[in-house]
Amino acid sequence: MQEWEYDPPPDIDESMAETLQNFPREPKMLPYTIRSIASLILRGWMRTYHRLQIEGRENLPDSGSFVLACNHTSHLDTLCMMCAVPLAKIHRTFPAAAADYFFSSLPRSAISAILINALPFDRKAKGAESLAVCAKLLENKGNILVIFPEGTRTTTGEMGRFRSGIGRLVVGTDLAVLPCHLEGGLRAWPKGKMVPRPRKLRLRIGEAQSYGHLEKKSESVRAICRDLEERVGSLGRQHE
Amino acid sequence: MSIEQALQSDIFLTYVAIVAGLLVFAGAVLGTLYLLGKNVSAPARTYRGWLVMIPLVLGAIFLGREATIIGVTLLAIIGFKEFARATGLYNDWWMTSVVYLALGMLAAVSLAPDPRLEQYGWYGFFMALPVFVIAVILLIPILRNRTKGQLQGVSLAILGFIYFGWMFMHLGFLANAPHAYGYLLYLAFAVEINDIAAYTFGKMFGKRKLRDEISPNKTMAGFVGAFGVSMALPWLLWFSFPHFEPLHLILTGIIVGLGGQLGDLVISYIKRDIGIKDMGTTIKGHGGILDRVDSMIFVAPIFFHMARWFHGIA
Numbered sequence: 305m306q307e308w309e310y311d312p313p314p315d316i317d318e319s320m321a322e323t324l325q326n327f328p329r330e331p332k333m334l335p336y337t338i339r340s341i342a343s344l345i346l347r348g349w350m351r352t353y354h355r356l357q358i359e360g361r362e363n364l365p366d367s368g369s370f371v372l373a374c375n376h377t378s379h380l381d382t383l384c385m386m387c388a389v390p391l392a393k394i395h396r397t398f399p400a401a402a403a404d405y406f407f408s409s410l411p412r413s414a415i416s417a418i419l420i421n422a423l424p425f426d427r428k429a430k431g432a433e434s435l436a437v438c439a440k441l442l443e444n445k446g447n448i449l450v451i452f453p454e455g456t457r458t459t460t461g462e463m464g465r466f467r468s469g470i471g472r473l474v475v476g477t478d479l480a481v482l483p484c485h486l487e488g489g490l491r492a493w494p495k496g497k498m499v500p501r502p503r504k505l506r507l508r509i510g511e512a513q514s515y516g517h518l519e520k521k522s523e524s525v526r527a528i529c530r531d532l533e534e535r536v537g538s539l540g541r542q543h544e
Numbered sequence: 545m546s547i548e549q550a551l552q553s554d555i556f557l558t559y560v561a562i563v564a565g566l567l568v569f570a571g572a573v574l575g576t577l578y579l580l581g582k583n584v585s586a587p588a589r590t591y592r593g594w595l596v597m598i599p600l601v602l603g604a605i606f607l608g609r610e611a612t613i614i615g616v617t618l619l620a621i622i623g624f625k626e627f628a629r630a631t632g633l634y635n636d637w638w639m640t641s642v643v644y645l646a647l648g649m650l651a652a653v654s655l656a657p658d659p660r661l662e663q664y665g666w667y668g669f670f671m672a673l674p675v676f677v678i679a680v681i682l683l684i685p686i687l688r689n690r691t692k693g694q695l696q697g698v699s700l701a702i703l704g705f706i707y708f709g710w711m712f713m714h715l716g717f718l719a720n721a722p723h724a725y726g727y728l729l730y731l732a733f734a735v736e737i738n739d740i741a742a743y744t745f746g747k748m749f750g751k752r753k754l755r756d757e758i759s760p761n762k763t764m765a766g767f768v769g770a771f772g773v774s775m776a777l778p779w780l781l782w783f784s785f786p787h788f789e790p791l792h793l794i795l796t797g798i799i800v801g802l803g804g805q806l807g808d809l810v811i812s813y814i815k816r817d818i819g820i821k822d823m824g825t826t827i828k829g830h831g832g833i834l835d836r837v838d839s840m841i842f843v844a845p846i847f848f849h850m851a852r853w854f855h856g857i858a
Contacts, residue, residue, distance in 0.1 A: 310818045311632035319825050
């Protein structure tokens, strides 16, 4: 009789706190169920409380992996982006979230990993490593990376400079990047406030860009960042 | 079983006193050893695990029949989940969903009243449920038109349901018995004492291994010592089931003494075959839920049917 092949998961000896920090995560039934239900509730909430309006959904590619790059005004940004992707892809949508904030304690990790499906991104020491994780993620077909290239929330309403990470991630690849602009986040949930206020939110998704024609050089990285920054900014001006 | 009955039950209150006394005693021993400069970090971790588990178990029994059945069901669900994860069955969501659903059914028929007899606990359905569950599990490969690896998946799901679910959840059904407090508390207490006795006798006198291929930690001395303790315990705690005759006490001793250690050995060879040390990390200092409740899996159903044969369950 041939031997059976068991495959115990690599994290079997790890505690829950450690498992939540791991990335990529194994698909698990309970988190998937919770996330699906939470996404449904979230959609209803955003539609009614914030009267979220999404324009440019048709720009989302049907297949393949892509990146959504959005301006960052509040925590609502991530939630709006989760509402923008089709519900069936919610488990393959990964908002990049600062590891030093969103994975700093067990309850935060649980919310980030289970409800948001966040990708722990190290903004400080291991930025390059985190970018490699993102690149690996996007190699698999059908994954969506949500990224805020400014790296932090704005406090003034002015959009900050885009950091080089997004450029380094997509330069010389066929990956599609969709510039997005969310308006109203700052008014609805400014940094430091405990609960969001019922203000209208408008999300505009731009056309897919691809930077496969550029060489992998630091000038092209800067050019990509400028280009995306400009595109996100002009989407923002279209709101008026 | 209810809160009022628990407060009036001498059996319940006596067990609370015994367990609290033992905990205080063990804590005092650990504290003394610590003050003497001994390294007690490992036993202290196990002790803290007990400090969490014992109030949970006593609390569920205190709250009554429903809480006890739901608590046992939760243990079965977590236990099955650990088994499914360790074997890789976890990746097969169809199989695991059916087993989770079946565990929920077991809880429901344990809670529900029997439609023909006026009593709680639908005994007939509880005993017949494996037929239907096994049938559904066997149909899954047909429904999704797949063959590769299906025999393994079906076998693991059936074993997982029957062993960690159905056999173990006889413990929950015992909450419907008229002598539920005595039965449940005695089993929980005796099974753990049996475990601790096996460990202690093994440490003190153990030389020959019990089953050297399966577990390096279990010894002949531990087995004999624990069996002796388990044979004596029903006489010491006769107040738990005053209606038992001596024959029933002897049977109870054999069931706990043998069943407890067999359950332990079963989990041991499952873990050895898979190649892991613990079934999980649910309880700090104890491993997974299965590493803690393994000894109860044989004891619960066999004691249940012994008690039912002689005295009836409802």
